Amino acid sequence: MPPDAKIETDKVTTTASRAQTALHPSLDGVRAVLFDVGGTLLHPDWERLARLASRGAGREFRPSELGRKFKEMMCEVDAGMQRGEPAPEDSRKRNWVFRRVYRALEIDETTCESLSEQIDATHAERHLWCAPDDEAARVLGALKAAGLRLAVISNTEDGRLDELLELVGLKAHFDLLIDSQVVGQRKPDAGIFQMTLARLGLEPREAVFIGDSYAHDALAALSVGMRAVLLDPLDFYPDSLCPRIRTLGELIG
Ligand SMILES: [Mg+2]
Structure with missing residues (x-):
């Protein structure tokens, strides 16, 4: 292959891979994406x-x-x-x-x-919240590949978040897991968001929170200065103060 043709091929490949991982505008410039678990990454059985x-x-x-x-x-x-x-x-x-x-x-x-x-x-x-969202693994993999750090904040009743994410095969994607039962704070309290940001060494504006609860996730994250994206598959929140997505796949275009 002539050298020029190789350069052209590389250009096309780079453009194509960027297009494949065109991230949601809410993720522009952030360093970490934080997720809720129940109703967002995992669904009940x-x-x-x-x-x-x-x-x-x-x-x-x-x-x-x-x-x-x-x-x-x-x-x-x-x-x-x-x-x-x-x-x-x-x-x-x-x-x-x-x-x-x-x-x-x-x-x-x-x-x-x-x-x-x-x-x-x-x-x-067997854990009841054991059904991963169809798009969870693909989206987490793409965000990780785009260089973003990933974490979760979950309100649990049993302190089994770590075990659960291991069971469904998603744990390896994450840099940090925050289980309310383990840390003694729950969403929507600001403290659990602030503690997570501190552990990641990030300012609020450097992180975005993705969740399905308007009050516990979206408004709570906004109140500490983070960005937020609401997962709203049934279009229940047309007046949301933050951007909405219908599926997790929309995070990676
Ligand atoms: Mg939830």
Whole structure:
């Protein structure tokens, strides 16, 4: 191959690889991308949770029904927090998210209580938030390849974030994992964001937070001076103060 042709080929290849990793404009100039986990990188095993509900309540539920109720419920929680209400009292209780989903499906309180115990048992066998988003591995790999540092901040109830990310094969992508149960602080408190930035040695403006909760992730990150991108697959937040994406794939164009 003549030398000029080689240079041309290199140019085309470089342009093509840049085009493939054209990052979302919100990531321009940042040094780190921080992620929420539940509802963002990993989803609950709705099939297992639907089977439990069907058995407990004696009627059939589709996994997609539970997924939809979950998003609606989180949207309601966000709306309350935007009105200045504190995080709901039950949000510090075990399985609060799934209890609320079951209640939203009009399952009675006694059955919800029994389902919560069954959730504990099935969760002990295999983590319930074990379904990686279809695009998570590809997006994390591309961001890492683009030279960005990656971290997560997750509100957990059991301190098993490390084990969970290992189980689903995503742990190796991350430079830092912050588990609320381990560090003793939770989102949306500013402290957990500030502590994460300090551990990464970054200023707030050097990092962007990606999450599916408007109040716990997006507004909380903005309040400490970080950038934020809201994952809003169902278009629930048209008035969002930060940019929105429908899928994680939009982060890498
Ligand atoms: Mg979430």
